[in-house]
Structures are given as structure tokens and as C-alpha cells.
Amino acid sequence: MQRYFVEEQAIENRFYIFGEDRHHIVKVMRMKEGDCIICVGPNQNSALCTIAEITDEQVTAEVVQWIEGSSELPVDVTIVSGLPKGDKLEWIIQKGTELGAHRFIPFTSARSVVKWDAKKAAKKVDRWQKIAKEAAEQSHRTIMPEVHAPLDLKSLLKLCGDYDHKLIAFEEEAKQGEASVLSKTLSSMNKGESLIIFFGPEGGLADQEVTLLQEHGFLACGLGPRILRTETAPLYLLSAVSYHFELMG
Template identity: 70%
Template structure:
């Protein structure tokens, strides 16, 4: 059953769907009144709905039943990715959404080869958020992760103040065989709390960046004995969080 995120809450037991989703339902999926979809509101509540009316401007869907339970990770994980080359960040956003990430913050690191073009910023952000939305719908999320505009180091430090736990996935820690800090952090993290993890670009983080983050309470950690690519490391971390909180019982 197709799933759609609806910006407004239901009114009189009906959801109203407009914009791209209206076009997707009517033109791409070629649905008709009587077909069923799942609508997710801005608070993360999902409901099975029957399409009641389709017009050129909107689709009206009647709530049949609310769906109990949540597929969301019990902790909020924010992924900070040093801006990588090509479409690697798109992969992180897509697969990271499937794995349960709560938010994505691109980071303009000293070693980021890609330079952020402010003139193309809106178009790029729209694409990232579209990828995120499609992945959230596909993976039956009830929360639509946010993708922010890229930040500089000082902006990142300021944003990080509100998080319960803060980690840096650091290549040098992996090389030195550090294998406990990720596990220790997850054991300390309680359900409902937040975790922010910083990942460097292809060239890694500089010592100056790591030191600046450590001075603000960040802890460096390894992600196993192998050196992971910049697009692989966030997915490893999310899988570890899922295993710890959802599979270990």
C-alpha cells in the first residue's frame, strides 16, 4: 500500500493531499476513489485511508483506521557528513533514511573537495529532501527526516549543544584498534535521547577539527578494524544503533 506524508493534520476524519503527491497518486499510480493508501501526519501518526475524491488540485482521503506501533529507532540519530564527492551524500541520505536516521547535516569540512555553491543551494536541498522523502515512504517510516543546508565547523559546534551524546567516527581511532567507545556510548544512551555522529569526507577530518570538537564534548570512536568509506561509515553506525536497541532486546 502506497504511503504519503501529509503536512496538515486530519480534519473531520479526512486527509487532504496536494502538490507532487497529488500528481503521483492521480497521474503515476492512476488511483481512483475507492483505492487505499496510508497517510502519515506531521506528528508521526499513520492511518489506512480510502480515497474519497480526486480533483486537479487535491485528493481527499477518508481515514479507515489508525495504525498502531512505530518502526522508528527508539533514539534520535543525527548524521553529520563531511561533504563528499559526486552523489555519495545522496546515497547516505537514501540508505540512512531506510536505516532510521532522524536528521542529516552536511558539513563543510577543511578536506571537503566539493565546494558548496550557494547559487545552487535551493535546488540541491530540494533534491536531497526529495530523496529522503521517497526513502521514508518506501521504508514505512512515520517520521520524515530533515536534511539541512551544509554548515561550517562553528555552526556544527553550536548545533551540537542540544544533543545527549556526541561522537566523531575517527579513522585514527580505528587504526589504533579502539573498539569500545561506540558500544559504551550506546549503553549510556537512553530511549528517547539523541545522538549526533560526525563523519569526515574522503580525506577524513583534520586534527584541528577533531580537537575543536573534542573541546566541546565530542568523543572519538572507531567503527571496527576496517577503514570504511565516507558513504559506508554512517550506514555502519546506524546499523549498530539498530542492533543495540532493536535486536538485542
């Protein structure tokens, strides 16, 4: 069933849907009054709704039943990715959203081949956020992940103080056989806590970047014995978090 994130909470058990989502319901899905959708409000509550009215301005959806439970990871995970080439970041955002990430922050790493064009920033970030929204709807999330505009490392470090756990995915640690930091970190985490983890671009993180992060309380960890691509590593991490907290019980 089609799911939509609604900007405002239900008023008298009715959601009001505007803009692109209204267009999607009417023009793409060709839904009619009486059809069913799921609406997700800004406070993360979901409801099975029927379409009560369609006008040129909005779709009105009436709540039939509130949906209990949550599909969200029990911990808050922020993925920080060194700007990669091509559409790899879009892949990370789409698949990372499906796997439960709460937030994505691209950063301009010393080894990023792609140079960030500030003039195109707003349009690019809007596209990334739309990818996250569509992936969240498809995977039945109750949170739409936030996608930041790219930051430099020093700016990023100012945002990291509030996180409970801080990691760096560093391939040199994997090459040396390090296999305990990620496991110990997940085992020490409690539900509701937050984790931020840095991933390098195609060329990896520079030594000086790793050193600076470690000086700010980050721990370097390996992600198994194989060297993963920049677009694969975040998905490995999120899968490990899901397995630890959702499948191991």
C-alpha cells in the first residue's frame, strides 16, 4: 500500500496532502475517493486512511485505524560519507534509508575526486532528500532521514559532540585484522543511543583526517577482512547494527 509522509499532524482524524504527493496520488497512482493509503505524521505515527476528498489543491485522507509499532532501528545511526564519484552517494542514501539510517552527512574529504559546487548545492540536496523520502516510503519507515549539504571536516566535528558513540571505518584497520571495535561498540550501546560513523571516498580517508577524528574521540574500526567499496561499507555497517539489535534479540 502506498505510504506518504505528511508535513502536518492529523486534524480531527484527517490528514491533508499537498504538492508533489497530491500530484503522485492523483496523476501517477490515479487514485480515487475511497482508495486506501498510509499516512505518516511528523510525530512518526502511522495510520491507515481512506481518501475522503480530492480537490485541485489537496487530498484529504481520513484515518481508519492508527498503526501500532515501529519499523525503526532502536538506535540512531548517522552515516558520514566522503563525497564519492558519480551517483554512488544517491545509492548510499537510498539503500541506507532502506536499512534504517537516521541521517546522512556528505563531507569534502582530502581524497574526494568530486569537487562540491556550492552554486548547485540546493538543487543537489533537494534531490538527495527526495531519494531518502521515496526510499523511506517504500521501506515503510516512520522517519524520513535527514540529508545534509556537504560539510568540510572541521565544520563536521562541531556537530559530533552530542553523539554517544563515534567510529571511523578505516581500511587500514581491516588490513591489520582488527575485528573487535565495532562488535564492542554495538554491545556497549543501549536502545535510544546514537552512533556516528565516518566513511572515506574511493581513495579512503587520509591519515591526517583519521588522526584528527581520533583526537576528537573517534575509534577506528575494521568492517571484516575484506576491503569494501565506499558505497558498500555503510550498508555493511547498517546491516550489522540491524542484526545486533533486531535479530539477536
